[in-house]
Amino acid sequence: MPENPDGIGAAFAPHDHSHCSSRALNDATERLATEGGRLTPVRRRTLEILLESHRAMGAYEVLDRLAAEGFGRQPPVAYRALEFLVQHGLAHRLQRLNAFAACLHPGADHQPAFLICSECDRIAEVPSGPMRDALGDVASGAGFVVDRVTVEAVGTCAICAEARA
Amino acid sequence: MPENPDGIGAAFAPHDHSHCSSRALNDATERLATEGGRLTPVRRRTLEILLESHRAMGAYEVLDRLAAEGFGRQPPVAYRALEFLVQHGLAHRLQRLNAFAACLHPGADHQPAFLICSECDRIAEVPSGPMRDALGDVASGAGFVVDRVTVEAVGTCAICAEARA
């Protein structure tokens, strides 16, 4: 099942991760240039930290890293940087985990679904279009107008399934 | 759009709410009888409190109510009762809100999607089958096996849309 670099669920296949992060960082810089946000040192470093793995990190975990590198050591330092990244589509917040993960496909204005492996904690971002359509149907039947949707699936990833066999 | 008592999104239509809660309470009692759980006083009262409205309540909000009625006043009292209800399918946890809501259709083993009105905080439970199917497809493309899914939509309900017009 693995071996589709850059594709859906690439996080769950062995791959050269430095590509993921350097590309995401480039895309981010580019996007902010056109959109008008400043990627200051704390913010940039926060994004780099999130990009180190396909995992979600708690705000305090990020904060520890930042503090160790000479940035502020109070919660707002991390929360502000993370909020900035989320607002500009460079990171996502995972409700189930109270945690944040870097976005690996910035550039497109997206509202993805997430696959969360309960064994290894790796995260993958997948398109949520079909689900949003299905939900829109059900919702409009109830006279409800959907604004934002959270879709988060917990399960077992390809790597862990393989390992267990 | 309103006027479909008991149907999908009934929470967003004017209705005789005492029906909702008494029926849910009956179903709950019945379900526990066959399944083998004890609906003790704290647990029953917790369920009743959740059933008072189609809103989600924080654990501490529930706790205040319980304490005022002579039950314990420490967090575990509320968290344990709520956990019991969730485990037996009599209530649900809303990840986006860090809050809990009574289940209005116990009896079926379901894993619903939620519609959350950002204006009035009312909650509706809708079937998530189509979405789970759609997600399953995408996930299996990535070699991911889905276990549990969280679907929570934030938007505007029929009542609030009406009121604004």
Next chain:
DNA sequence: AGACGACTGTAACACTATAACAGAACGGAG
């Protein structure tokens, strides 16, 4: 230089959740 807004840092606090332990209540075996 001076004024302004956006950014960073701190202290203090609020909210959410769990761990660990002691006593009470229940239910079955003898």
Next chain:
DNA sequence: CTCCGTTCTGTTATAGTGTTACAGTCGTCT
């Protein structure tokens, strides 16, 4: 009925998550 193991309730204490308020800094524009 009594004893015993289990489940339930309550407590204290602590861990984890997130926000408010305020002060100083830095870049930018006039």
